[in-house]
Amino acid sequence: xxxxxxxxxxxxxxxxxxxxxxxxxxxxxxxxxxxxxxxxxxxxxxxxxxxxxxxxxxxxxxxxxxxxxxxxxxxxxxxxxxxxxxxxxxxxxxxxxxxxxxxxxxxxxxxxxxxxxxxxxxxxxxxxxxxxxxxxxxxxxxxxxxxxxxxxxxxxxxxxxxxxxxxxxxxxxxxxxxxxxxxxxxxxxxxxxxxxxxxxxxxxxxxxxxxxxxxxxxxxxxxxxxx
Amino acid sequence: xxxxxxxxxxxxxxxxxxxxxxxxxxxxxxxxxxxxxxxxxxxxxxxxxxxxxxxxxxxxxxxxxxxxxxxxxxxxxxxxxxxxxxxxxxxxxxxxxxxxxxxxxxxxxxxxxxxxxxxxxxxxxxxxxxxxxxxxxxxxxxxxxxxxxxxxxxxxxxxxxxxxxxxxxxxxxxxxxxxxxxxxxxxxxxxxxxxxxxxxxxxxxxxxxxxxxxxxxxxxxxxxxxxxxxxxxxxxxxxxxxxxxxxxxxxxxxx
Numbered sequence: 033x034x035x036x037x038x039x040x041x042x043x044x045x046x047x048x049x050x051x052x053x054x055x056x057x058x059x060x061x062x063x064x065x066x067x068x069x070x071x072x073x074x075x076x077x078x079x080x081x082x083x084x085x086x087x088x089x090x091x092x093x094x095x096x097x098x099x100x101x102x103x104x105x106x107x108x109x110x111x112x113x114x115x116x117x118x119x120x121x122x123x124x125x126x127x128x129x130x131x132x133x134x135x136x137x138x139x140x141x142x143x144x145x146x147x148x149x150x151x152x153x154x155x156x157x158x159x160x161x162x163x164x165x166x167x168x169x170x171x172x173x174x175x176x177x178x179x180x181x182x183x184x185x186x187x188x189x190x191x192x193x194x195x196x197x198x199x200x201x202x203x204x205x206x207x208x209x210x211x212x213x214x215x216x217x218x219x220x221x222x223x224x225x226x227x228x229x230x231x232x233x234x235x236x237x238x239x240x241x242x243x244x245x246x247x248x249x250x251x252x253x254x255x256x257x258x259x
Numbered sequence: 260x261x262x263x264x265x266x267x268x269x270x271x272x273x274x275x276x277x278x279x280x281x282x283x284x285x286x287x288x289x290x291x292x293x294x295x296x297x298x299x300x301x302x303x304x305x306x307x308x309x310x311x312x313x314x315x316x317x318x319x320x321x322x323x324x325x326x327x328x329x330x331x332x333x334x335x336x337x338x339x340x341x342x343x344x345x346x347x348x349x350x351x352x353x354x355x356x357x358x359x360x361x362x363x364x365x366x367x368x369x370x371x372x373x374x375x376x377x378x379x380x381x382x383x384x385x386x387x388x389x390x391x392x393x394x395x396x397x398x399x400x401x402x403x404x405x406x407x408x409x410x411x412x413x414x415x416x417x418x419x420x421x422x423x424x425x426x427x428x429x430x431x432x433x434x435x436x437x438x439x440x441x442x443x444x445x446x447x448x449x450x451x452x453x454x455x456x457x458x459x460x461x462x463x464x465x466x467x468x469x470x471x472x473x474x475x476x477x478x479x480x481x482x483x484x485x486x487x488x489x490x491x492x493x494x495x496x497x498x499x500x501x502x503x504x505x506x507x508x509x510x511x512x513x514x
Contacts (some may be wrong), residue, residue, distance in 0.1 A: 038263045054269050061277050068285035075288050077295040085292070092289045111286055116278045136270070140261040145270030198261075 036202070037134040038141050053139040060123050060136065091119075095239075102240060103247040110246060113153055117146060118239035125201065125231025129224055137234075138201040140194065147194035150242045151186065158249030167249065193241060200234045404474065405438075409446045412476055412487070413453040426483040427454075432462035435479040439472035439488075 040052030099107035158167040475488025
């Protein structure tokens, strides 16, 4: 049994190896981009809107609301990053139900890449918000002795972020595969449906945690300003 | 190993590209459309508020105009009522005056008719009384009535009745005897004989006829006058008839 689509090699030469993770990621990217383009090419600003536009506006409004609730700040500047995290993971997990499709989120490489993106995005937002020095001081809080622990905390939560998503998706696939071998009828379908639900929940958790981490990087700066 | 680091790098790049793509094809257009719609809604709300304000102002103006119109109408009605009242009073006064005038004319006519009737009646009664009296006297005395009057007058002179005595005592040289009927010569002589003692020497006793006197006799001497006339009784009768006629007229007006 394959644990990750990384092990599927599509194309390979001396410099580059195209594996299943990258291929399915491109598919998802193409699908999401195409869908977005199709949905937004004829946007209406009047009272009459199409179903697709209404659906997309609902998703974007929901995302903005959730981001605003978590960060307690103007949510639009976080929307591209956190929204893309949610949409990408959610679409990957939803497409998992299609036979033959291997979700890129079932690869630890993908989840690690996303977690590293979050790891980088947190200081970027923090530095942009409070400056380089101001952000770095966060690691010295409440006292310089905590510097190693803070750094360790950053790394561990990034690792936890990557492993949580990978573990959930991979375990869902594995349980489905095992049940398919043990009870080939009905039960795997139920598990697949449950996998869809857990996939959506995981997308939500990943995005919300990313928002929380980013907000935590901003919060130091805000509290300092209040003092 | 589960993590393939080149794949990780590719996935990070892919993710960044996806962010850019979605920002270009999803977030930008969607948020732009939402913003534009919000602006339109805000503009429409502002326009609605402005329209409502204008409508409220217009409603207030209309209410004020309506109030003014009602007040004006009330004033006009009041003025019209006053004019109608004045016109009615004038018309009533005019009608009353016209009525009074017509009633006065009618009353005047009625009075004239009444007077005419009474005069006519008086003449008829006078004539009838005279005829009756004359017939009665003729039947009783076998003498004409004028002779009885002359004799009666001479008797009064002989008795020197009050009035005649005063006239005769004051008489000087002129006595005029006027009768309502022509006297016969014997009657004139009788009268001259009866009056002769009261006329001075060279005095004159003249006779004249006045038909208006009716059945009567009148004596003039200087500024004295004595008269006996059936008309006096007729005048009393006439007066009583007039009183009765007025009483009847009053009763008919009262009804």
